Amino acid sequence: MARKQGSHSDITRPRVRAEALRLIARYGYAAVSMRQIAAEVGVQVGALYNYTADKQTLLFDLMQDHMEDLLAALQSARLEGGARDQLDGFVRFHIRYHLPRPEQVFVSYMELRNLTPENFARIEVLRRKYEDALEVILALGQTQGVFRVADTRVATMALIALLTGLTNWYRSGGRLPLGEIEQIYLDLVRKAVAA
């Protein structure tokens, strides 16, 4: 009979994920050893292999979970209305989803080269879906005449880079409150694509 309550794995499994994410975000995948992760969790290194096939899979799972959670949250946001409203919604969603998760964002953008080619391809599919959601909005605004960009794909890449950059320098408790920064980014994006 499988143990259903108080099972150690229910506690240890998420802790492995959490400590791996924290350490990899801080020191990088290649610089973090399985022994370091185990020490932070409070187990011996061998115990980690009850929860992951190998180190590579642990990294991939962290990145895949992040991308799938991101896409699910975007779906739940249910962006509606005209292109302008949808763009506002996307910008707000992006900022509010990413800022509280600096470690996931950092790992998902910095450790791509440490994925095997197969795993890399699978993450790229998910990332592309997210980019496409923005491009669809830009294309809609273009046909509605409320946006004017020379190329929706280039504008998409540019805007996502602009938005994601915020995660790299924003620190809570900084000079400006989050709401104000959100408004500034909203203004920059609106103007950049305005007709």
Place this chain on the structure above:
Amino acid sequence: MARKQGSHSDITRPRVRAEALRLIARYGYAAVSMRQIAAEVGVQVGALYNYTADKQTLLFDLMQDHMEDLLAALQSARLEGGARDQLDGFVRFHIRYHLPRPEQVFVSYMELRNLTPENFARIEVLRRKYEDALEVILALGQTQGVFRVADTRVATMALIALLTGLTNWYRSGGRLPLGEIEQIYLDLVRKAVAA
């Protein structure tokens, strides 16, 4: 008497730098061994230590050289005229300097966490100088009334992220020629900060 012509070090030294840069850009600092670098150069690993004190210094030197070359090139660009002209000049300079150097850009932005705290602080000073050059332009345009941004510092960080993002996805021989992409980015930046 020191050998002045045909000295092996005149050949080996730049090759060590070049192969280290190439490998680190591809696999990451922590994932590249001194033996890999030596093998690419075509020497034994011990020979590398004629050219660098240790692996950390090799990384730091690559990043410092990049930042100093960047700042020197920016000085040489001699941006003049009104704020609008200076902003155009900065955007063009940034794109034209960074795009031919994807490896330097990649390493300088991705390997910051692998620097010792002392070396990190020294690189940050250089990076801040570059950011400040753009912020001065934005502040000038703000007082001249040709730009309108809610916060010059936030706008600076946002624009640099937007511009640097180009280096991450641009591949020569892609769908659009470089000149066209440059024009698209120029339009996005101009509109984003427009009064």
Place this chain on the structure above:
DNA sequence: TTTTCAAATGAACGATCGTTCAGTTAGATC
């Protein structure tokens, strides 16, 4: 109380790591 097995230990595997250094080599200098 006894049984059961998920969960974790602890030790070991071969491989690789950054770094050091005594010794060899080969080209410029005399």
Place this chain on the structure above:
DNA sequence: GATCTAACTGAACGATCGTTCATTTGAAAA
């Protein structure tokens, strides 16, 4: 041709790496 020395080799150092596995542990199930 002899001398000199910058440049490099080749071997070694202790440490650490990812991964495996027989064994132990302890709490739920019987």
